[in-house]
Amino acid sequence: FLSVMSHGLRTPLNVVMGYSQMVKDGILGQINPEQESALEKVIVRSKDLLSMISEILQVTSIEAGKVKAEMQEIYLAELLDELRSTYEIPLDKKLTFNWDYPSEPRAMRTDGGKLKHILQNLINNAIKFTDEGHVTVSARYSRETKIAEFKVADTGTGIQEDLLPLIFEMFRQLDSSQTRNHGGAGVGLYIVKKYLDILGGKIQVESQVGRGSVFTVTIPC
Numbered sequence: 001f002l003s004v005m006s007h008g009l010r011t012p013l014n015v016v017m018g019y020s021q022m023v024k025d026g027i028l029g030q031i032n033p034e035q036e037s038a039l040e041k042v043i044v045r046s047k048d049l050l051s052m053i054s055e056i057l058q059v060t061s062i063e064a065g066k067v068k069a070e071m072q073e074i075y076l077a078e079l080l081d082e083l084r085s086t087y088e089i090p091l092d093k094k095l096t097f098n099w100d101y102p103s104e105p106r107a108m109r110t111d112g113g114k115l116k117h118i119l120q121n122l123i124n125n126a127i128k129f130t131d132e133g134h135v136t137v138s139a140r141y142s143r144e145t146k147i148a149e150f151k152v153a154d155t156g157t158g159i160q161e162d163l164l165p166l167i168f169e170m171f172r173q174l175d176s177s178q179t180r181n182h183g184g185a186g187v188g189l190y191i192v193k194k195y196l197d198i199l200g201g202k203i204q205v206e207s208q209v210g211r212g213s214v215f216t217v218t219i220p221c
Contacts, residue, residue, distance in 0.1 A: 003060040006053045013053070017046045055187045059170060062194045069198050074112040075105050076141050076148065083119055083137075094132035101139035108141055108148060108221035114195045115219065121188040122152040122215050130156030130212070141221065148221050153214040159207040167205070168193040192217075 022028055024039040031039070061067050080101045087097055119137070126135045133155030141148045159167065170190040196203055201219035 002056050006057045006060070009053050010050065013046060013050055017043060017050070020046065055191060058191055059187050062191070067194075067198060069111045070113065071109055071111055073107050073109050074115075075107055076101065076139060077103055077105060079112060079116060080137075080139055083116060083123075086120075087123065091127065093127075093130070095127065095130060096134045098134055098136040099138075100136065102141075106141050106143075108146070110148070110219060110221045111199055114199060118192050118195050118217060119150060119152070121192050122217070125188055126152050126154035126156065126213070126215075130154040133212070146221055148219045150217040150219075151214060152217075153212065155212040158209040158211055158213055159205070160209055161207075164205055164207065168203075 020039050020042045023031065024036055024043065058067075080099065084097075084099050123135065123137060135155075136151070136153045138151045138153075139148065168189050171186045193203065196217065196219070199219050201217060203218075204216045205213060206216075207213035
């Protein structure tokens with residue numbers, strides 16, 4: 001049901017986004033600044049919805065057992081450089097990014113696509129719950145142990161200790177007004193955990209309410 005529903009929603013949503021962009025760009029005639037601003041909000045929210053639909057499709061694939069690891073040699077710096085470039089667009093928040101990873105090429109063998117998706121979900125989560133302050137992304141790889149470690153830390157709202165065991169459950173929305181205000185399908189961290197299971201990795205969380213959270217991912221490569 002989720003798969004059929006998600007596929008069915010994507011087509012009309014893409015049409016909404018396409019025509020909104022055409023009107024915003026003035027292809028169908030000139031518009032005033034207020035109209036342009038309103039259309040920009042339509043496009044941004046449509047992208048949010050498209051992202052949620054895509055996540056639900058990923059969940060259906062995971063639940064159906066169709067997701068497998070596709071191991072390949074990747075370079076840590078290249079992956080982080082590519083990831084970093086996607087977050088260079090200014091945000092409508094008093095938020096700064098800190099990136100800390102080795103610049104020299106370090107080859108390791110893992111599923112680069114799933115690793116990137118894991119980190120994107122953690123970074124997006126950090127952005128969602130941090131209105132001001134900073135998000136820090138760091139990465140290290142040990143040739144001796146052949147283990148890669150990634151940390152995503154934020155100065156956001158934090159998570160209550162008794163709720164930490166629940167955050168990786170599917171469709172879980174933590175029972176707080178803060179979480180509900182930020183919305184989402186509640187599958188981002190579920191996908192992170194399932195992808196890490198496929199890659200043989202682990203994730204740990206440290207958090208304090210009002211002071212932020214630190215997600216630490218370790219993956220054997």
